[in-house]
Amino acid sequence: MTMSxxxxxxxxxxxxxxxxxxxxxxxxxxxxxTSDEWIVQRTGIKxxxxxxRDAGESQCWLATESLRRALxxxxxxxxxxxxxIHASVSSEMTCPSNACRVADNLDAGTTGxxxxxxxxCGYVYSMNVADSLIRSGRHQAIGVxxxxxxxxxIDYTDRGVSILFGDAxxxxxxxxxxxxxxxxxxxxxxxxxRGWPSLFIPRNExxxxxxxxxxxxxxxxxxxxxxxxxxxxxxxxxxxxxDALSATGLSVDDVAQFVCHQSNMRIIESAKAKIGLPDExxxxxxxxxxxxxxxxxxxxxxxxxxxxxxxxxxxxxxxxFGGGMTWSSSVWNV
Ligand code: ACO
Numbered sequence: 001m002t003m004s005x006x007x008x009x010x011x012x013x014x015x016x017x018x019x020x021x022x023x024x025x026x027x028x029x030x031x032x033x034t035s036d037e038w039i040v041q042r043t044g045i046k047x048x049x050x051x052x053r054d055a056g057e058s059q060c061w062l063a064t065e066s067l068r069r070a071l072x073x074x075x076x077x078x079x080x081x082x083x084x085i086h087a088s089v090s091s092e093m094t095c096p097s098n099a100c101r102v103a104d105n106l107d108a109g110t111t112g113x114x115x116x117x118x119x120x121c122g123y124v125y126s127m128n129v130a131d132s133l134i135r136s137g138r139h140q141a142i143g144v145x146x147x148x149x150x151x152x153x154i155d156y157t158d159r160g161v162s163i164l165f166g167d168a169x170x171x172x173x174x175x176x177x178x179x180x181x182x183x184x185x186x187x188x189x190x191x192x193x194r195g196w197p198s199l200f201i202p203r204n205e206x207x208x209x210x211x212x213x214x215x216x217x218x219x220x221x222x223x224x225x226x227x228x229x230x231x232x233x234x235x236x237x238x239x240x241x242x243d244a245l246s247a248t249g250l251s252v253d254d255v256a257q258f259v260c261h262q263s264n265m266r267i268i269e270s271a272k273a274k275i276g277l278p279d280e281x282x283x284x285x286x287x288x289x290x291x292x293x294x295x296x297x298x299x300x301x302x303x304x305x306x307x308x309x310x311x312x313x314x315x316x317x318x319x320x321f322g323g324g325m326t327w328s329s330s331v332w333n334v
Contacts, residue, residue: 009131009183011334012141013074013173016302017065018049018289019057023151023166032159039163044265048166048290050151059090059149059167060098064105066169066298067143071106074173076141078106081173084113084143085130087122087294089201089323090152091115102145111143119199120261120322121189122146122294123170124330127318130174131184131330145171148293153201155217161224164264166290170298186248186331188240195325198228233263236327237271240319244329245275252277254315256334257304261320262286262296283309293322310334 024047025036039045051057063086071078086099099113118125123146130142147169156162177183197212201222208223217223241258245251258281260268265286272282283300292299297318304310314334321327 006180007135007137008177008179008181009134010175010177011172011332012076012175013070013072014171014302014305015066015069015071015073016168016170016299017062017069018168018299019051019062021050021052022047023050025163028163031156032162034159034163042266043164044284044286045163045290046287049168051149051167059088059092059147059152060101060105062149062167062169063088063098063145063147064102066147066171067102067145068106070143070171070173076173078103078108078111081108081111081141081143083130083133083139084108084111084145085116085126086113086145086147087116087118087126088147089117089119089122089293090148090150118322118326118328119324120263120291120293120296121320121326121328123296123298124318124320124328125189125326127172127330128184128187128189128328131187134174134176135183141173141175143171143173145169146294146296146298148295150222150291150293153220153222155221158217158221160226161217161222164291166292168289168292168295168299170295170300170302172298172301182333184330184332186244186329188243188327188329190328191324191326193324195232196323198225198232198325199223199323230264230267232325233267233321234270236321237267237319238274240321240327240329241271241275241317244317244319244331248331250315250331252281255281255317256314257310257316258282259297259300259304259316259318261322262289262300263291263321296320
């Protein structure tokens with residue numbers, strides 16, 4: 001075991017990537033029985049981005065681009081990383097991990113690399129794991145990626161799921177810092193496996209539990225009981241934020257940004273109203289990108305960072321919930 005003195009963790013750079021191709025509510029209304037008005041009212045989504053597979057775009061390409069940009073932002077080379085953690089539910093292959101393919105794309109040499117699956121919590125779980133590994137002294141510099149190309153998992157005849165999801169990636173480069181108070185000061189990674197039938201991607205018919213109420217879709221596509229997920233999420237989101245505030249003794253005023261998974265505008269608005277969070281501290285981009293699962297929180301962090309709304313010295317709270325069921329928080333002194 002490597003012994004080292006206590007250290008902190010610095011976010012040395014961030015990046016994100018989204019495809020150019022837009023899928024609007026009008027496009028979906030031409031494919032299934034839905035309307036722009038219904039989608040905006042129930043979800044807040046106006047359009048989402050999806051990869052263009054005919055143009056050679058892929059989930060791995062999105063993941064690679066986001067980390068390339070985070071490395072540029074940090075003025076670092078992929079060979080400076082000693083680990084890459086890639087969170088996704090839509091990796092093209094399970095072997096090798098997408099993290100290894102990203103490492104190859106970026107010419108990262110012999111860096112360690114693995115994938116992590118925690119559905120929409122993927123980025124927040126990965127930031128927590130990376131912070132802990134650096135603090136343990138085992139790693140010095142870690143590239144974290146949250147990336148999903150949900151369009152590859154959607155049955156576009158199922159109006160219950162096709163309206164929600166889009167494709168995006170967010171990445172961060174984390175490095176060891178001498179100040180132990182810098183980095184993640186509180187984290188939660190929890191779940192309740194009993195809830196998995198509310199949201200799953202079956203490969204075979206036998207993967208579908210008897211009595212499951214999610215609508216049938218093609219095998220290999222996401223099945224979701226939207227009402228169940230909504231009921232779970234609307235309470236859990238508020239609980240996770242309140243827990244992070246009370247465990248750290250922080251007040252809403254102390255926090256620069258609450259970076260929330262973009263699941264559904266109504267879920268975000270409900271948590272905001274119940275806790276009393278001001279609009280300017282809860283960034284929303286779901287109207288333009290939909291729910292990009294593991295990509296969502298990292299995309300928000302990058303956009304906030306580039307807009308000057310997250311700065312060195314700020315405290316931010318990242319929160320997410322997702323399939324599994326899983327939920328997670330990560331409180332950072334940036
Ligand atoms: N367009 C028009 N009508 C629709 C559509 C649609 N796209 N989808 C459903 N409806 C209809 C239903 O058939 C139903 O009709 P009925 O009353 O005649 O039966 C009616 O609208 C209401 O359906 P609900 O399913 O109750 O609609 P709800 O208000 O719950 O909205 C939604 C559905 C948007 C999916 C919502 O349940 C939701 O956002 N759930 C949370 C999903 C979520 O956050 N998932 C992400 C987890 S992330 C992860 O880990 C991958």
